[in-house]
Amino acid sequence: MELPISRKKIGPIEIKVEVGTCSLPSKAEEIVTAFKRELSRFKEEGIERWSVTHVGCRGLCFRTPLVEVKTPHLGKTIYQNVKPQDVSQMVVDHIIKGKSLESLTVDHFYQKFLSKQERRVLGNCGEIDPDSIESYLGAGGFSGLEKALKKMRPEEVLREIKDSKLRDRDALAFFTGEKLETYKKQVKRPKYLICSGEGEASEACISTALMEGDPFALIEGMTIAAYCLTGVERGYIFCRKEGHPLVIKRVENAIKSSREKGYLGGNIMGTSFGFDMELKENGEVFHPKGNAVCCKECAHLLLESGGNGPPVEKPLYVIDFETLWHLNNVFNPETFANIPLISKHGSSWFRAVGRPESTGTKIFSLVGDVKQGGLVEVPFGTALSQILSLSNNEMNDIKAFMLGGLGSGFLPKELLHTPLSHSELESMGNRVGSGKILIIDQSHSMVDMTCYAVQRMVDDSCERCQPCVQLLNSILTLLDKIVEGHARLEDLFLLRQVAENLRENALCEFGRLAPTVILSSLNHFEEEYRNSLV
Numbered sequence: 001m002e003l004p005i006s007r008k009k010i011g012p013i014e015i016k017v018e019v020g021t022c023s024l025p026s027k028a029e030e031i032v033t034a035f036k037r038e039l040s041r042f043k044e045e046g047i048e049r050w051s052v053t054h055v056g057c058r059g060l061c062f063r064t065p066l067v068e069v070k071t072p073h074l075g076k077t078i079y080q081n082v083k084p085q086d087v088s089q090m091v092v093d094h095i096i097k098g099k100s101l102e103s104l105t106v107d108h109f110y111q112k113f114l115s116k117q118e119r120r121v122l123g124n125c126g127e128i129d130p131d132s133i134e135s136y137l138g139a140g141g142f143s144g145l146e147k148a149l150k151k152m153r154p155e156e157v158l159r160e161i162k163d164s165k166l167r168d169r170d171a172l173a174f175f176t177g178e179k180l181e182t183y184k185k186q187v188k189r190p191k192y193l194i195c196s197g198e199g200e201a202s203e204a205c206i207s208t209a210l211m212e213g214d215p216f217a218l219i220e221g222m223t224i225a226a227y228c229l230t231g232v233e234r235g236y237i238f239c240r241k242e243g244h245p246l247v248i249k250r251v252e253n254a255i256k257s258s259r260e261k262g263y264l265g266g267n268i269m270g271t272s273f274g275f276d277m278e279l280k281e282n283g284e285v286f287h288p289k290g291n292a293v294c295c296k297e298c299a300h301l302l303l304e305s306g307g308n309g310p311p312v313e314k315p316l317y318v319i320d321f322e323t324l325w326h327l328n329n330v331f332n333p334e335t336f337a338n339i340p341l342i343s344k345h346g347s348s349w350f351r352a353v354g355r356p357e358s359t360g361t362k363i364f365s366l367v368g369d370v371k372q373g374g375l376v377e378v379p380f381g382t383a384l385s386q387i388l389s390l391s392n393n394e395m396n397d398i399k400a401f402m403l404g405g406l407g408s409g410f411l412p413k414e415l416l417h418t419p420l421s422h423s424e425l426e427s428m429g430n431r432v433g434s435g436k437i438l439i440i441d442q443s444h445s446m447v448d449m450t451c452y453a454v455q456r457m458v459d460d461s462c463e464r465c466q467p468c469v470q471l472l473n474s475i476l477t478l479l480d481k482i483v484e485g486h487a488r489l490e491d492l493f494l495l496r497q498v499a500e501n502l503r504e505n506a507l508c509e510f511g512r513l514a515p516t517v518i519l520s521s522l523n524h525f526e527e528e529y530r531n532s533l534v
Contacts, residue, residue: 011049013039013095014070017082018126019054020212021246022205023065027084031065034087042091053135056213058126059375060113061205063106066126073098080106113376113390118353118361121337122377125213130250133257136216142263144340148224149271152343157228158184161339163347165359169206169334171407171433172509173422176335183328184229191232193222193277194330197239197247206363206435209375210333211239211247215254219264219277221336224343226275232329235277251279334363334435354380358421362435369398369441378420384437385416400440400525404433406453406460407513409520410446429516446525447532451479453517461510468511471502475518482532492529496522 015035019028035052058066063080069090070076077100079090086104093099129135136142148157162177183191195218197207211218218237226232237255239247255277258264266274338360342350351359358380364387366373371394376387384403388395398413403420409430411418418424425431440449454476461468478495481487499515499522506512522529 010047010071010073010095012072013047013050014068015039015050015052016055016068016070016126017052018056018058018064018066019246020057020064021208021244022057022061024246026065026081028065030084031067031082031087034084035091038088038091039095042096047091047095053129054131055127056125056130057205057209057375059122059209059377060106060110060372061374062372066106066110068126069094071095071098074100078106078110079104116382116386116390117377118379119377120341120361121210121217121334121363122213122375124217125209128214130213130215131253133216133254133261133263136214140344141216142220142269142340144343145220145224145227145263146269148227148343149269149273154228154230157224157343160342160347161225161228164342164350165347165357166335166338166342166350167358167422168331169338169362169435170332171404171431171513173432176331176339179328179331180225180229186328189231190234191229192329193226193229193232193235195222195235195237195336196330196332197237197244205365205375207333208244208247209363210337212250214337215251216258217337217340218251218333219254219258221339222277223264223268223275224339225331225336227273233275235275237277237279239279239281241281248279248281255279355419355421355423357423358432362420362432364420364435364437366437366439368401368437368439369444370439380421380432381419381424383417383419387420387437388416388439397441398439399442399444400446400449402438402440402517403436404431405436406456407431407510407516408433409516410440410449410524411520412524429520431513431516446521446528447479447482450518450521451476451483454479454514457510457514457517465507465511467502467505467507468514471498471505472511472514474498475502479518482529485532486534487532488534489530492522492526492533 017028017032017035019032032052032054039047039050039052057064060066060080065082067079067082068076069079071094074094077094079101082090082104090101090104093101124136124139128139158177158180161180162175164177166176167173168176168179197211222235226235237251239251241248255264259276262269264276268274338350354360361377361379363375363377365375366387370388376390378387384401385395395413395416398416400410400412401416402408402410403425411428411430415428418428420432422432440446454472458472458476461472463469475495475498478487478491478498481491482495495518499518503512503515506514
């Protein structure tokens with residue numbers, strides 16, 4: 001292929017291919033290989049300096065895999081739904097001829113998708129190579145740790161976390177700084193930190209996206225947390241082996257690279273502080289179906305038992321959070337990933353977005369009856385209607401939605417404009433939860449949806465205390481009776497009474513949260529229940 005003299009030297013060329021759990025089925029690895037092969041072939045055409053790197057999830061899960069091509073002539077272009085067979089044409093047309101492929105470009109929509117987001121925690125996902133510590137350092141990585149170790153005392157770091165009003169990015173949403181302070185006061189030894197990579201946030205793909213796309217941020221956050229606690233010398237990251245091979249690979253590599261570069265181990269960054277960590281792969285030890293493996297409580301029990309855990313069939317849930325000191329050292333990846341940002345920029349910067357009682361940003365996962373699902377990061381206080389508009393989803397056909405997983409409740413479409421903050425949702429008897437947003441359209445029966453949710457809770461219950469064992473099964477029996485069309489009005493009253501009884505008498509957070517889905521469904525969709533009665 002003969003090119004004009006002015007185009008003989010082409011470069012540097014930078015190509016970033018989205019390689020994550022969601023894009024692997026679309027042959028993302030083959031796309032990487034194809035780009036390397038094609039670029040090598042065209043060296044005589046002037047392509048000399050080029051790089052092809054893996055990056056994490058960018059959030060547009062319905063258009064994966066995304067490929068970013070950056071050239072001196074055209075700048076940065078994002079392509080969507082790329083296939084291995086598209087690569088040859090992309091190299092010839094875009095890189096050599098300098099003409100983008102309009103049929104594959106996603107630029108305009110992608111800018112709209114990003115416009116209302118505040119990508120702080122997800123900032124590196126889709127931008128850096130998660131396998132390269134140099135790439136993380138080039139994006140300012142470990143600067144929060146450096147500031148903490150070299151310019152701040154442990155108590156000052158802890159004060160910044162407390163002043164930021166950061167809340168755990170999980171169902172209970174405790175203030176992270178207060179939990180750390182409580183754990184710091186404990187005298188029991190040894191002390192350690194735990195990152196639970198499973199649970200609701202994993203089901204929502206939030207934990208997976210962070211651990212695959214920015215694993216060094218998790219390591220940095222855990223190390224800063226350990227420094228402010230004093231006396232914590234080891235951390236453990238728990239992740240289920242099945243279904244997460246890429247998470248395992250990238251986290252293990254990140255731990256190894258961090259240790260080699262002096263960001264883990266003894267005398268970190270030339271200081272007297274030492275901290276190390278390891279990845280614990282948990283199979284189906286606690287739950288043969290793989291549900292709720294490595295919840296906070298299971299993560300602790302697995303560690304205490306030396307790696308295998310007690311031979312129980314279902315996950316163990318907490319009876320009394322306040323009296324179990326060890327739970328103050330367990331957080332999920334999103335919570336840990338916020339800590340380097342607080343250390344680097346300060347608590348005032350962190351509080352500048354969000355609401356007074358819900359500071360910072362939250363990652364939400366849009367699933368269910370949506371045309372275009374994915375991950376978005378927005379300030380607390382953003383309405384769900386705004387999140388839906390980011391992904392070009394229409395609201396006309398929506399009947400209901402659920403926030404934060406099964407411990408949350410069903411809400412009607414009239415509440416789509418409610419600000420997503422802890423105070424707003426708690427005032428309605430709901431919660432932010434993990435960030436999973438399930439959209440339900442008009443084709444679904446809310447009685448059926450509630451029955452399905454309760455069945456999931458029965459499956460996940462540890463069956464160790466009578467309130468959950470008896471009352472959850474009683475609720476399921478009543479719901480089945482309604483679904484089958486055999487229930488009477490008194491059964492509806494009884495259903496509400498049993499749910500309220502469970503909320504009042506449950507011995508753990510799981511049991512106390514479980515009735516939310518039943519009561520919210522009854523409160524907002526009672527007419528559907530009445531229409532199913534005899």
